[in-house]
Amino acid sequence: MREIKFRVWNNVSKDYTYFGTPLLSLDKKEGCPLEFLRPSESKAKVMLSGYGDLEQHTGQKDKNGVEIYEGDKVKAPAMGTDAICEVFWDINCWCLKDQNGSTTGLYPHGGEFTPEVIGNIHENPEAKE
Numbered sequence: 092m093r094e095i096k097f098r099v100w101n102n103v104s105k106d107y108t109y110f111g112t113p114l115l116s117l118d119k120k121e122g123c124p125l126e127f128l129r130p131s132e133s134k135a136k137v138m139l140s141g142y143g144d145l146e147q148h149t150g151q152k153d154k155n156g157v158e159i160y161e162g163d164k165v166k167a168p169a170m171g172t173d174a175i176c177e178v179f180w181d182i183n184c185w186c187l188k189d190q191n192g193s194t195t196g197l198y199p200h201g202g203e204f205t206p207e208v209i210g211n212i213h214e215n216p217e218a219k220e
């Protein structure tokens with residue numbers, strides 16, 4: 092079984108916070124923010140209504156051993172030579188969408204067809220071929 096991991100893009104500070112296995116709670120007193128409670132660490136609040144974007148780890152790593160998260164931009168040889176794709180969740184599997192809107196599942200390809208993380212939708216929105 093894979094470990095469930097998340098990262099949150101903070102739209103205010105413009106950076107990511109990574110979480111291992113979070114315990115989730117909703118605090119209705121403060122506009123219903125989502126709280127990630129981490130054992131042996133201080134509490135970290137993430138306001139999801141316009142203040143942050145929650146992105147889940149796919150359970151896979153790229154060809155360089157970098158963890159692949161929702162919202163990552165990857166070079167995806169399985170989608171064609173030098174195709175740049177965005178990682179997203181669609182109904183029941185992780186997928187890749189290229190700049191033309193074509194999609195395919197994000198499967199452990201191995202070898203030369205393994206994707207490579209080159210950025211993400213927040214820090215590198217312009218990442219293209």
